[in-house]
Amino acid sequence: MTGAFDRRQPHWSGSLRGPGIRATLPGPVRVPARTSDEDVNEIEEVVSLSQDSAETSHPPAGTTGPEVINDKLLNWASLLEPATRAQAEQTATMPFIAPYLALMPDAHLGKGSTVGSVIPTVGAIMPAAVGVDIGCGMIAVRTRYAKADVDAVVAAGHPLSRLRTAIERAVPLSAGGRNQRIAATAEPRLAELENLAARPGFDPDVDAASWRYQLGSLGSGNHFIEVSLDEDDTVWLFLHSGSRGVGNRIASRHIAIAKKIMEREGVTLPNRDLAYLSEGTPEFDAYIAQMQWAQRYALLNREEMMDRVVTEFGRWLGGPGGAPAPVDEVERINCHHNFTVPEEHLGQRVWLSRKGAIDAHRGVAGLIPGSMGTASYVVEGLGNEQALCSSPHGAGRAYSRSAARRAFTHDQLREAMRGIEFRDSDVFLDEIPQAYKDIDVVMADAADLVTVRHTLRQIVNVKGD
Secondary structure, eight states: OTTSSOTTSOOSSSEEEETTEEEEOOOOOOOOOOOTTSOTTTSOOOOOOOTTSOOEESSOTTOSSOEEEETTEEEOOSEEOHHHHHHHHHHHTOTTBOSOEEEEEEEEOOSSSOEEEEEEESSEEOGGGTOSSTTOEEEEEEEEEEHHHHHHHHHTTOOHHHHHHHHHHHSOOSTTOOOSSOOTTTHHHHHHHHHHHHTTTOOGGGTOTTHHHHTTOOOSTTOEEEEEEOTTOEEEEEEEEOOHHHHHHHHHHHHHHHHHHHHHTTOOOSSGGGOOEETTSHHHHHHHHHHHHHHHHHHHHHHHHHHHHHHHHHHHHTOTTOOOOOOOEEEEEEEESEEEEEEEETTEEEEEEEESEEEOOTTOEEEEOOOTTSOEEEEEEOOOGGGTSEEEOSOOBSSOHHHHHHHOOHHHHHHHTTTSBOOOOGGGGGGOGGGBOOHHHHHHHTTTTEEEEEEEEEEEEEOOO
16 A cells, blocks of 8 residues: 555645545634543543534434535534534545545544544554554453343342442453453463564553553443343343553554654644654554554453453352352454554555444444443444445444533432442443433434344443542
């Protein structure tokens, strides 16, 4: 894919020129400041949303096919805040985007580029457009157990609260959370990561010396662990996390490198967070190698946590003083939603960055969570090439964290979580389901992107502070 984008071409002085691209730049998008209570080091970034700007509906929910905003931007979101739309329009003007940017149904403001974007590029990558929590994603396990099995254990005097607290002890939670020792299950995963880093001569200790001890830890914010039931009352284990502190620091370092290159070469950008690295340069190669390492770290982090959740679920099923019950896995799905991979679309080889989107090639299994009190979905991709074989990754925020804390009460959180075992604390007020878009609308918008295999409703929710 080298040679398709010539960085020596004139840059952003009134118009853009690139391979088959000519567009007039919009003015700078006013993105509200990040809220101070976000765990910016570890979770997928969510820039504060403006509640003064009403969402617009384009097209109506459930309409098949996208809204064509312009020849560089297609939109599948029926609920789209004006500032989010403007940010996506701005990103789409970058001259190496080919053929266009696809905006997913859960789109909302992000750092530099919109969360819920699928961004194909030729000859360059914008590190901020991959996301700061590199490799963030979901993992789910379908078990052979059913609601009746859970009810029987509860009736025998082993409440779901004991399962929740056992999981909370087994998996370090919250910002900066880490293991006190390296678990035996983590050792082969860490050895794989050591070997993967050694190939390009990359030392992750430079970014985060604690990365080994964070493998198998959750983080905070919108990351979670859940025990859920599907439409047939089958038990699923479900969790959301990413590459923790090390992934954030890798991303932040390369975003800073890209910005310095832009300054050195006199490149003027509509937004500094759209700074890019050009293919064929040492900086590009270093970013790709380290990004791919962080993506693998995120996947293995989820695997390690899920193994522990499976173990604790088996112990809980055994009841007080009983032997752990075997937990046979019928299916395990592990998918990223902040990542970049080389793919071919519409006859062109591109670097495809899914920032808040999942792979939805035909037949590929995926996971789309709602919020901590609403449904989540196990899906299968339909291979919609117009959408670059992608789909939404979740509900998408409707309120910033600070706005949610102002708008909602602890009693409303309790009501939203009625019937779900969770740690009852107002620390989770910014994660109240009402702070997110309606997941049913998101899924209706995604009808031509994925088909729903299972609908999950949580009975246990675990989150970090």
